[in-house]
Amino acid sequence: MNDLNTELSDLRLGERLRILRERAGLSQRALAKRANVTNATISLVEADKMNPSVGALRRILDGIPVSLSEFFAFEPEPEQVIFYQASDLPEIGKGKLSLKRIGNSQFGRAMTILHERYEPGADTGRVMYRHEGEEGGIVISGRIEITVGEERRILGPGDGYYFDSRKPHRFRQVGPEPCVIVSACTPPTF
């Protein structure tokens, strides 16, 4: 016994489909005909006894017609994540540069927070980044050389920076110990 039932009752597909279908004045069979699905399918979905494929659901909704987006509009949002557990944060970047993003990929968020770790020798490269927005940060530990446009500076613990991301920029770790930075950029970069 898996949690199919839990999942189904959680989605409440059936309830909403039935409401929309009846609102349109369609019987299960009438809708089935329009949707190129059988009435049994609609019956089972409405009874929360089946977990339809996305394609099947779309065909059904097309028969009403209602878009998938509209259909799920009343779906409770996945509760806004407020707290991020370190072990859950995916590690981005490769090699000597490790990034952990906080608040990323959340629609409607104005910025992205990064927890960056530069191992000795780490370097964002000669090809300098450029993108829309602004970014800033504070060095937590270690030392890093930051180049922004024509400016170059080496920062240590407690030091900070802030610049327009459209200026070409480059980060390069210096010294024997890794450098840790917490930064933010806006709007969220991908």
Place this chain on the structure above:
Amino acid sequence: MNDLNTELSDLRLGERLRILRERAGLSQRALAKRANVTNATISLVEADKMNPSVGALRRILDGIPVSLSEFFAFEPEPEQVIFYQASDLPEIGKGKLSLKRIGNSQFGRAMTILHERYEPGADTGRVMYRHEGEEGGIVISGRIEITVGEERRILGPGDGYYFDSRKPHRFRQVGPEPCVIVSACTPPTF
């Protein structure tokens, strides 16, 4: 050979899922772990080689996290229906009262058009309807007795009406031939 491939490429689930996943900095396996799905599932979905169930897609999206509504937000709307073929219009109502709704159940529409046909003896009943909005119409053929609040009138071809739906109202066919009316009400009643 069915049209599974057509359906899948039509939905473009894979493309969007991949974009969202990568934007979140997650590998297929990392996302799979969060979503309680296997990496193979994500791989196949992204390659448009599988039509996931709604439940599975939701689990995957929860791992990003993105709501179903957001995920389908960019789905092209089912092209706004402009022309309705009579044979396609579902017939609502029972017995002597037949209704055909035009533009119903379309989110974002301001009103519903009804093609009503009252067979001899048809009557919306003594329990008079009341609902939000306004409604009006024109009699095409036959004769009908309309009661709105304290007002009562018998209308024939070419006659029209318009009133606030919150007033109790009742329609009753009179005469030997069926009565056909085209009406509109706002906002769409369910």
Place this chain on the structure above:
DNA sequence: TCAGACTGTTAACGATCATGAACGACCTAA
């Protein structure tokens, strides 16, 4: 009362999903 047409539900079965385990490719460190 009966036949007919409709409603939504349910059982059995073939098609498909979702899984677990393998694969080759790539990178990193030793």
Place this chain on the structure above:
DNA sequence: TTAGGTCGTTCATGATCGTTAACAGTCTGA
């Protein structure tokens, strides 16, 4: 170079979907 790690892909199999076909219940009209 090798070993170990990750990446995304692919194959075989059990679980589930979606269909076909039947079912009982309701309503209409004869």
